Amino acid sequence: MSLSFIKEIRPFQPFPWGDYTSTYDDPVKSLHRFVYIESRDEFVVGGVFNVSHLVQIWAANLYFDGETGEYKYGIAAPWNLWQLLGYLPMVWSPGSFGKVYSTAIDYALPTYMLCEIDVDTRLPVIVMAVPSNTWNPPVTFGICTYCMERQEAIIIGGSTFGEDNIQVWNCSDPYVPVRKSIIDVPGLISNLCYENKELIWMITEDGIIAKLNYELASPRYEMLSSVQDPGGDTLGYQVTYDTKRKRVVVFRIRADADGKNQSSLEFYRPYYVPSQITDPVPVKKIVGGQVTDFVGHLLGSAGEGVAAQTVIPSLSVGANGNLLTNVAPTSLNGSFLVRYNVGNSVYTDELELSADIGDLFE
């Protein structure tokens, strides 16, 4: 299964006094959060922005409509208050119960503060304090990208220190968190987001999107896909999951152009999208008077096989051989087989393949 592109919202103009969304320093690091708030049916992009040539630093949350993705309003973020209290505030991240969570590190104790965010006041409420020096084995990652499953006290954290893995921690004993599992990832993690008690989504700095079942004793991936047109002028990605409409939403970060915002929201739906048929390749020698098999694949946009579709082979007019396969169904991995009866003279035939996939969204 892959992700099919639904729509893109671009550009949006976040501020009434200007179009600037340039970030304060590094445009990727300055964006701290991208979260879907189910109770308000809104997306939130949080970060430190330039708002004009004169006022360059503004820690703000930008709110977008959950249905349309259109920009609604921006509000100054309150988290600088945390810094005044001596904590290093961390990112917002979605978790269980449809809530938004955040962490803060108290270096004096040292302790991770795991907080629930009041989405109306945007202030944190500490729900768990975990000493940061009692993790077993000692934690080797910062909880910079993470999801929280609060009922079972599970934290799914993404390593940001070059080890490139996801670690699942059971914090039911907050004084001795235990690592449940460690999962390798297909690239440098940019962001994680929570879907439910079994599944999380991740996006890498390359734009690879993966769906992971973290609950299993041996966690496994359930889907591998990517954003459309990765690379180019993209500076980074953040991902979140619209739990109401079952959509994956990506915030693609781009540099401003001529002072105007170029970042965008992209909406995806987990669905097969047949996008190409590989060339038919013979797997038997072509001998006059004998049958030769040709094989190929019907592939989705991320290279995954598309099952339960049909591929129609046809020969050009005046063909010398003939087809023994009129309709080739695709198997679970998207492969199909076409049998061709070879003629007895020396000639060239052209084999064409087509697939009628209909309207997948009807």
Place this chain on the structure above:
Amino acid sequence: MLECIYTSTKSVDFDGLVWGDPSSYPLYLFYINDIDAMIMIQGLPSGGKTIYKVFRDGTTLFVGRITPTSYDPYSISRGRIGWCGEYPSYALYMSDEITFLPYLMNEAAPSLVRPSESYYARESYLDLFKRVWVGHHSTSAQVVCVDIETGLSLWSFNPEAKYKGGNRYNYVDIDHIMITGSSTYSYSKSYGMLVNINTGAIVNIVEYPYSSLQVYDYNHGIFITIDTDRLIRIYANDYYPYALGPVIPEHYGLFSLVGQDIKVQLTSIGGFPCPNRLVTWYLPTSLGSLEKAVSVTDADGYAWNYYYGPLVAGGLETIMVGWG
């Protein structure tokens, strides 16, 4: 030598790095049963490896990256891959079926005892059905098969120098694996040994005409290569003619005036008979005569003809044969 039946028109696309650069060329090729396609793994100059999905027509898709620099893939029975961990344990991990990344919590053979540290755990073959592991010595290239539970050595052999290394393994069928050499980039040709996993006997040797990465697609019985020109070639699992033996008179010597059956055997590079091939016959001296100018080899690779001896005694008859 195998017979090439297909050359792709698409080039395998891998990040524009130069084939032959030891830090960035494609290192491994595996046929993966689940996707009926190949996984190509490429080294990165910065360390780590890139994983691509490659289809038979050359279509290439980026799958992801693995960052730990010392992880190497190995082959698992029935067309799967795993990853060998880092020094000193060199643990063998299973791989995820979607991303092909290692399951770091899932060791494939935790009881495996290699004969010594010098036998590579990486670049090996693990048969989860027969419960054996096949690997090679890092310097001598000695190939050894051990029971993964007891560590007992079941068989071993030392391949000839040209096959030295033996660090590419592919599942062929329940009883056979294909072992290919290491320095595929320093030879103009590549060789593969088809080895019986039960006995360690080499049952066939195949020669690939290009310096390439090779893999065996056991679902279709074909060999697939990616060559330095980045094209995919498919070779039929058929013994390609390599040598004709001497013409053998069936009953008497060729000196006889009596007509008789004669035969010649057409064989592959490993000495295996090549059936259903055309053999041409020619008598430059024409003292006698032949019944047929062309005949077809039988199941044992023999082409038959009938030679009519000369009417007059004396002289030396030469029979020339060729294959087409």
